[in-house]
Amino acid sequence: MTTTVTARTLTDLYAQVQHFYAHQMQALDGLRFEDYAATFTEDGTFQHSPDAEPARTRPGIVRELVEFHKRFENDPVRRRHWFNHIALEPQEDGSVRSTVYALVVTVRPGGKPEIAPSCVVHDVLEVVGDQVLTRSRLVTHDQMF
Numbered sequence: 001m002t003t004t005v006t007a008r009t010l011t012d013l014y015a016q017v018q019h020f021y022a023h024q025m026q027a028l029d030g031l032r033f034e035d036y037a038a039t040f041t042e043d044g045t046f047q048h049s050p051d052a053e054p055a056r057t058r059p060g061i062v063r064e065l066v067e068f069h070k071r072f073e074n075d076p077v078r079r080r081h082w083f084n085h086i087a088l089e090p091q092e093d094g095s096v097r098s099t100v101y102a103l104v105v106t107v108r109p110g111g112k113p114e115i116a117p118s119c120v121v122h123d124v125l126e127v128v129g130d131q132v133l134t135r136s137r138l139v140t141h142d143q144m145f
């Protein structure tokens with residue numbers, strides 16, 4: 001069954017999107033890049049930094065993340081992306097604009113958490129029944145102004 005966004009309460013949608021983001025970002029932080037890419041539409045786009053080219057399609061997103069994470073090859077590090085202040089705006093076409101604050105927390109063995117960068121995530125989500133997918137994601141960084 002297909003349910004349009006307009007037929008739902010915002011509360012239901014909000015819980016659904018929070019649940020989606022929890023699984024999506026735990027895939028990224030667990031370095032499960034194929035699982036992360038599978039949370040995008042087939043033709044999805046992903047730009048994690050303003051100075052990076054947008055990655056397109058699921059295989060393109062995996063390639064970009066593998067490339068980006070090479071910088072941590074000899075650097076034992078755990079990174080976690082914390083999402084907060086998720087603001088949703090359902091659109092006429094059934095998609096949902098989602099604007100989210102994100103902090104990237106980095107921890108090295110025995111070290112203290114470092115918080116950087118501080119970001120704003122600009123997503124367009126496709127919500128069809130029980131399924132949420134990211135159609136596009138642009139991440140802006142607060143230090144770049």
Ligand code: SDN
Pocket residue numbers: 028048049068081102104116117119121139
């Ligand atoms: O997927 C995200 C990201 C992300 O992938 C990021 C990456 O490096 C790979 C969702 C929401 C926010 C982000 C933020 C980043 C930060 C970016 C650059 C960096 O850590 O220096």
